[in-house]
């Protein structure tokens with residue numbers, strides 16, 4: 001069950017598209033889908049929603065083919081499109097009513113709770129809404145029928161930091177209820193905080209699938225240590241730890257994975273100050289984005 005993508009291929013007339021994509025999002029898993037602009041994230045998601053017919057391969061949700069069973073699938077899925085096409089002459093509430101009516105939704109509890117949580121005036125005409133407000137309406141629309149599967153295309157785009165943080169809390173809550181979630185994003189921090197695994201797509205091809213916990217465990221950390229006296233500095237320098245730089249009684253040491261040796265070395269010294277800089281998920285993945293890796 002969950003989401004299954006198998007050798008999925010779509011080629012647009014300009015030669016772009018997605019090629020031989022295969023990955024799974026297991027039931028109850030939160031999967032982050034990352035990649036530079038134009039990599040093919042939205043195209044993959046459109047196949048999952050049954051909006052596009054693959055040239056080859058298939059996408060399945062809960063065992064059903066997304067193209068041939070799109071109507072059935074859409075009942076059980078909460079979908080937040082990358083660009084939401086609203087009917088501009090409605091207000092937010094009328095739009096949510098229309099969508100709820102189409103789904104035969106009776107219970108409005110979750111809808112009301114989400115509107116309250118994301119704090120927006122549902123009576124505002126959609127044509128007068130800012131991008132962030134429209135995004136909130138889209139979020140409510142995706143979650144209000146309490147679907148077991150959520151497919152979210154850049155869900156926090158346009159949201160301010162406070163709302164982004166509320167959204168992360170919402171994902172964590174849904175995750176604890178066992179929901180299956182695929183979400184594309186450019187924001188590493190939200191992936192880091194919410195996802196079990198991440199897939200990276202580039203030029204239409206999957207280039208990596210990684211377990212987030214594993215990535216966190218191999219993250220390189222740089223410790224910025226200020227010792228009390230010269231002898232302490234010598235202990236650190238002779239310890240076999242990777243010393244990146246030193247300045248007076250201050251020394252920067254990089255540690256990856258094995259903290260025991262590091263702690264034992266420090267225990268032999270008098271420490272005046274200690275700062276930690278963890279390598280971010282962004283820094284780990286930067287080489288997939290053709291951007292310069294930032295030094296930490």
Ligand SMILES: Nc1ncnc2c1ncn2[C@@H]1O[C@H](COP(=O)(O)OP(=O)(O)OP(=O)(O)O)[C@@H](O)[C@H]1O
Pocket residue numbers: 012013014016017035036037038039040041042043044082
């Ligand atoms: N309907 C279409 N017709 C022709 N080309 C398309 C079509 N849809 C997408 N493309 C092209 O396919 C590639 C993948 O686009 P897609 O929108 O899936 O990327 P994305 O990873 O979602 O990017 P972004 O992060 O910018 O939203 C791009 O080069 C895009 O121009």
